[in-house]
Amino acid sequence: MVPLVIDCKHVWEYISGYLDNNLEASERNEVQKHLEHCEICSAILDSTRNILILSADERVFELPLGFSERLHARLDEEMQRIKA
Numbered sequence: 821m822v823p824l825v826i827d828c829k830h831v832w833e834y835i836s837g838y839l840d841n842n843l844e845a846s847e848r849n850e851v852q853k854h855l856e857h858c859e860i861c862s863a864i865l866d867s868t869r870n871i872l873i874l875s876a877d878e879r880v881f882e883l884p885l886g887f888s889e890r891l892h893a894r895l896d897e898e899m900q901r902i903k904a
């Protein structure tokens with residue numbers, strides 16, 4: 821069961837599935853709804869998509885090594901800045 825309101829951390833976990841079209845319809849909906857009102861996640865989605873497009877001719881959807889750790893660290897920084 822997908823929570824009624826998902827937060828950014830949930831969205832980040834769904835982003836690669838979202839881009840790969842691997843999500844349940846309900847998950848996809850939630851992510852989409854979140855992206856409509858969250859600039860951070862929209863930006864993340866854009867940059868993640870760009871990376872995937874760069875590697876798309878090989879149909880390789882693996883993110884570069886360490887990418888997701890760096891991404892999450894960056895996101896945590898953003899979150900703290902917004903809260904501060």
Ligand SMILES: [Zn+2]
Pocket residue numbers: 827828831854858859860861
């Ligand atoms: Zn968000």
